Amino acid sequence: MNAPVPRIEATDGCTTAPVLRERGQREVFCGLTGIVWLHRKIQDAFFLVVGSRTCAHLIQSAAGVMIFAEPRFGTAIIDERDLAGLADIDDELDRVVGRLLDRRPDIRLLFLVGSCPSEVIKLDLGRAAARLSARVAPRVRVLSYSGSGIETTFTQGEDACLAALVPALPAEPAGAADSLLVVGALADVVEDQFARLFAELGIAPVRFLPPRRSGDLPPVGPGTRYLLAQPFLSDTARALEERGATRLDAPFPLGAEGTTLWLEAAARAWSVPADRFEAVTAPGRRRAEVAMARQREKLAGKSVFFFPDSQLEIPLARVLARELGASLVEVGTPYLHRQHLARELALLPAGTMLSEGQDVDRQLDRCRDARPDLVVCGLGLANPLESEGMTTKWSIELLFTPIQGYDQAGDLAELFARPLVRRTRLEV
Amino acid sequence: MQLTVWTYEGPPHVGAMRVATAMEGMHYVLHAPQGDTYADLLFTMIERRSKRPPVTYTTFQARDLGGDTAELFKNAARDAYERFRPAAMIVGASCTAELIQDDPGGLAKALDLPVPVIPLELPSYQKKENWGAAETFYRIVRTLAGPHAPAPGTARPAREPGRRPRCNILGPTALGFRHRDDIREITGLLARLGIDVSVVAPMGGAPADIARLG
Ligand code: SF4
Numbered sequence: 016m017n018a019p020v021p022r023i024e025a026t027d028g029c030t031t032a033p034v035l036r037e038r039g040q041r042e043v044f045c046g047l048t049g050i051v052w053l054h055r056k057i058q059d060a061f062f063l064v065v066g067s068r069t070c071a072h073l074i075q076s077a078a079g080v081m082i083f084a085e086p087r088f089g090t091a092i093i094d095e096r097d098l099a100g101l102a103d104i105d106d107e108l109d110r111v112v113g114r115l116l117d118r119r120p121d122i123r124l125l126f127l128v129g130s131c132p133s134e135v136i137k138l139d140l141g142r143a144a145a146r147l148s149a150r151v152a153p154r155v156r157v158l159s160y161s162g163s164g165i166e167t168t169f170t171q172g173e174d175a176c177l178a179a180l181v182p183a184l185p186a187e188p189a190g191a192a193d194s195l196l197v198v199g200a201l202a203d204v205v206e207d208q209f210a211r212l213f214a215e216l217g218i219a220p221v222r223f224l225p226p227r228r229s230g231d232l233p234p235v236g237p238g239t240r241y242l243l244a245q246p247f248l249s250d251t252a253r254a255l256e257e258r259g260a261t262r263l264d265a266p267f268p269l270g271a272e273g274t275t276l277w278l279e280a281a282a283r284a285w286s287v288p289a290d291r292f293e294a295v296t297a298p299g300r301r302r303a304e305v306a307m308a309r310q311r312e313k314l315a316g317k318s319v320f321f322f323p324d325s326q327l328e329i330p331l332a333r334v335l336a337r338e339l340g341a342s343l344v345e346v347g348t349p350y351l352h353r354q355h356l357a358r359e360l361a362l363l364p365a366g367t368m369l370s371e372g373q374d375v376d377r378q379l380d381r382c383r384d385a386r387p388d389l390v391v392c393g394l395g396l397a398n399p400l401e402s403e404g405m406t407t408k409w410s411i412e413l414l415f416t417p418i419q420g421y422d423q424a425g426d427l428a429e430l431f432a433r434p435l436v437r438r439t440r441l442e443v
Numbered sequence: 444m445q446l447t448v449w450t451y452e453g454p455p456h457v458g459a460m461r462v463a464t465a466m467e468g469m470h471y472v473l474h475a476p477q478g479d480t481y482a483d484l485l486f487t488m489i490e491r492r493s494k495r496p497p498v499t500y501t502t503f504q505a506r507d508l509g510g511d512t513a514e515l516f517k518n519a520a521r522d523a524y525e526r527f528r529p530a531a532m533i534v535g536a537s538c539t540a541e542l543i544q545d546d547p548g549g550l551a552k553a554l555d556l557p558v559p560v561i562p563l564e565l566p567s568y569q570k571k572e573n574w575g576a577a578e579t580f581y582r583i584v585r586t587l588a589g590p591h592a593p594a595p596g597t598a599r600p601a602r603e604p605g606r607r608p609r610c611n612i613l614g615p616t617a618l619g620f621r622h623r624d625d626i627r628e629i630t631g632l633l634a635r636l637g638i639d640v641s642v643v644a645p646m647g648g649a650p651a652d653i654a655r656l657g
Contacts, residue, residue, distance in 0.1 A: 039502075040480075040499060040500055040501070040502050040519065041477040041480070041502045042477075042480045042483065043477050043478070043480065044478055044480075044481055045476065045477060045478020045479075045481075046478075047478065048478075048481075063446075067454065067538035067539070067567060067568065068447075068450060068452075068453065068454040068538070068567065068571065069453070069454040069456075069457075069479060069537060069538045069539075069567070071447050071450045072450055072453040072454060072457065072482075073478060073479075073481045075449065075450060076481055076482075076484060076485060077481065086448060086449075088448075089446055089447060089448040090446070090447045090448075090450075091444050091445070091446055091447075092444065092445050092446075092447050093444055093568065094444060094445065094568050094569070095566070095568040095569050097444050097568075098542075098568055102444070104444065107444035108444060110444075111444055111445070111446045114446065115446060131476045131478070131538075131539035132538055132539055132542060134505070135508070135539055135542045135543060136542060163476070163478075163505075164476035164477050164478025164479065164539075165476045165477075165503065165504050165505040165508065165539070166504075166505050168477065376526060393484075394483075394484035394487065394488050395480060395481070395483030395484045395487055395495065396483075396487070396495070397487065397488075398487040398488065398491055398492070398493065399487055399492075399493060399494050399495045401493075402493030402494070
């Protein structure tokens with residue numbers, strides 16, 4: 016198939032760009048935070064953190080004002096009796112899980128989520144999950160992963176969770192037709208839009224990981240081609256490849272351009288004719304371009320600084336630079352996965368300053384020196400920077416808001432434009 | 444082990460943050476993994492403070508555990524002093540650091556910083572936020588005011604004639620429910636009763652103010 020989209024890939028962008036590696040105080044969430052969106056996505060799963068009061072407090076603070084009548088997450092708080100060996104910690108965990116499952120017959124999938132304390136005391140949650148699974152199967156499946164702050168940063172919690180699901184996926188029967196697997200939690204509306212587009216392209220079967228219900232785990236095997244919908248899924252990708260799946264290399268489905276190139280990767284693998292690809296994608300692409308053009312007026316020429324947070328920074332910076340006309344001061348990412356981000360790096364304007372890891376005080380100094388028009392950062396930094404006269408966007412909003420695909424491209428652009436507009440309004 | 448779906452109080456080191464953040468010229472060096480930095484947002488978002496809390500986290504990772512987390516703490520404490528130049532520091536461990544037993548108090552002492560360094564022992568697996576705040580303030584007062592305090596039972600000199608009675612207001616912290624308004628209200632009420640306020644702490648108090656409690 017010929018490329019249907021006019022492309023500006025003359026240079027290789029930031030493919031070989033130097034990266035500033037920092038090792039100092041990191042101002043980021045731990046992987047437990049992923050529970051906040053994962054429990055809404057997998058609607059019959061419960062996430063039981065095995066940790067401390069700090070872990071319980073973190074999830075509650077990250078979940079913020081969203082108080083659910085029956086939240087599907089909780090914390091088994093380790094106390095001094097467990098640590099002193101006065102109580103057998105395995106028995107205690109079994110007791111907590113038993114009571115939980117008695118009270119919540121709606122739970123079909125239980126994740127035991129490891130934390131820093133559970134890891135430091137070497138509590139083997141994998142073994143606990145196997146032990147408990149044997150007891151409560153087939154009604155409930157018990158799996159484990161680590162969301163600890165010593166192992167995972169923010170979105171890496173989702174990666175660990177999905178990687179833990181992979182061994183539980185059924186095997187694709189021998190001789191089954193090739194299938195497409197879309198990997199990474201997406202809002203249901205986005206998933207539905209993509210499913211429609213793939214159907215119109217004639218790509219089938221198409222499945223999503225994570226599924227909305229634990230009974231719908233997608234099968235996987237050597238005929239599985241997978242597309243990453245999120246840039247932070249390195250362990251999940253590795254686990255899928257161990258099951259024989261192959262990754263379709265693509266940028267991420269953000270903005271009109273990213274979405275087109277992402278769909279195109281699947282279209283190529285399924286040898287979709289170019290005119291069909293054009294006919295299916297053109298209306299969405301046009302809608303996205305029109306919606307983004309409105310925001311481009313507000314963002315063109317503005318300088319943007321990204322603090323490291325979610326690993327979405329590089330794809331987002333690419334949208335800002337290429338489709339919204341913004342200039343990039345610094346693009347920080349907690350972790351740079353060169354292979355999965357190769358296509359993204361190639362699209363970033365050459366000369367963009369990239370940083371990986373963090374030394375928050377030094378980075379704040381750089382940000383203050385640069386006085387960017389917009390700073391994308393975590394909740395701990397936003398208001399202090401605002402009070403220094405800077406305009407900020409909370410990076411966590413970019414995870415909680417549906418931003419992928421053609422019909423969300425305008426919303427994505429607006430998320431960046433809104434704080435700028437708000438500040439001009441405040442200034443008049 | 445206890446199942447918790449909702450927790451009203453945070454861990455004790457968050458109590459210590461409430462005291463440090465309320466004060467002027469105090470800095471807290473907390474031995475903790477990166478995720479514990481979430482606590483900053485309680486102050487910057489919920490309380491909408493215009494400054495980051497005066498807290499440096501060591502943010503150790505799994506790969507540091509086999510190696511030298513103690514060194515990481517010492518560097519963080521030294522750098523925090525250099526950068527923020529506080530008049531006093533408190534140092535301690537979060538729940539995870541408590542398990543690796545690096546002794547932040549001893550490490551900070553060995554640095555021989557030119558300001559008072561107050562070690563905190565906040566047992567995370569037994570106690571909660573409010574206890575942590577009370578204990579932290581107690582340790583700060585013991586260290587900074589203790590040396591000047593008259594021995595128990597010492598008779599107080601009589602107030603000079605014509606001088607209005609004075610009192611201290613102790614207890615208001617950052618992230619306290621209406622603490623700021625309460626101070627204003629109570630100060631006004633006391634003034635109408637003819638009583639002056641000498642020190643308000645921790646909120647708004649500097650280490651030097653604590654030193655003159657008594
Ligand atoms: S960083 Fe570790 S101790 Fe802190 S909340 Fe996350 S998992 Fe719990």
